[in-house]
Amino acid sequence: MPENRSLSVADPGPLGLAAFALTTFLLSLANAGILKGTGPNIVIPVAMFYGGATQIVAGIFEFFNRNTFGATAFSSYGAFWMAFAGIFVFPGVASALGPNSVALFLLAWTIFTFYMMIGSFRLNIALTVVFVLLTLAFLTLTIGAFGIPSMTIIGGYLGILTALAAWYTSFAGVLNGVSGKVVMPVGPYRRSA
Secondary structure (H helix, E strand, O other): OOOOOOOOOOOOHHHHHHHHHHHHHHHHHHHOOOOOOOHHHHHHHHHHHHHHHHHHHHHHHHHHOOOHHHHHHHHHHHHHHHHHHHHHHOHHHHHHHOOOHHHHHHHHHHHHHHHHHHHHOOOOHHHHHHHHHHHHHHHHHHHHHOOOHHHHHHHHHHHHHHHHHHHHHHHHHHHHHHHOOOOOOOOOOOOOO
């Protein structure tokens, strides 16, 4: 009989949240109109490698931890960032699909984020805050992409708040993990992210 070996990995949640937070922060600075000129170009490589690839790796390790929520969230948002970068690397794709293609892309992610938000209600308060803010950010960015530019700016500021909440949650995971006790509260634990 083959030996039953269990793979033990560190908690990938703080890494996935950090990658999500930093990439969201940079894009949100651009959406809010704070990062101007050629500044938004920095978002594309960060979206591909840190927001994209790193979150997918975190998501894969969440599968090993048997954390369906974390695996689904990190793998999906990693793919979101890669697809988002692809829209700008291959601009002909979005324009070939029509004027509302980016808006529909964002709408689909709003729907996904909404049901992930519902799932976060069973985890902890810090993650719920991240997902509530992210749902609102996606919703306003979707409305903005359908032709109301002021909503994109509001979505940018909501994205900045989302990134700050995700950084807090990531930092809490790191600090609580290395301390062996709760130093930064995230609310009641039902499962890990």
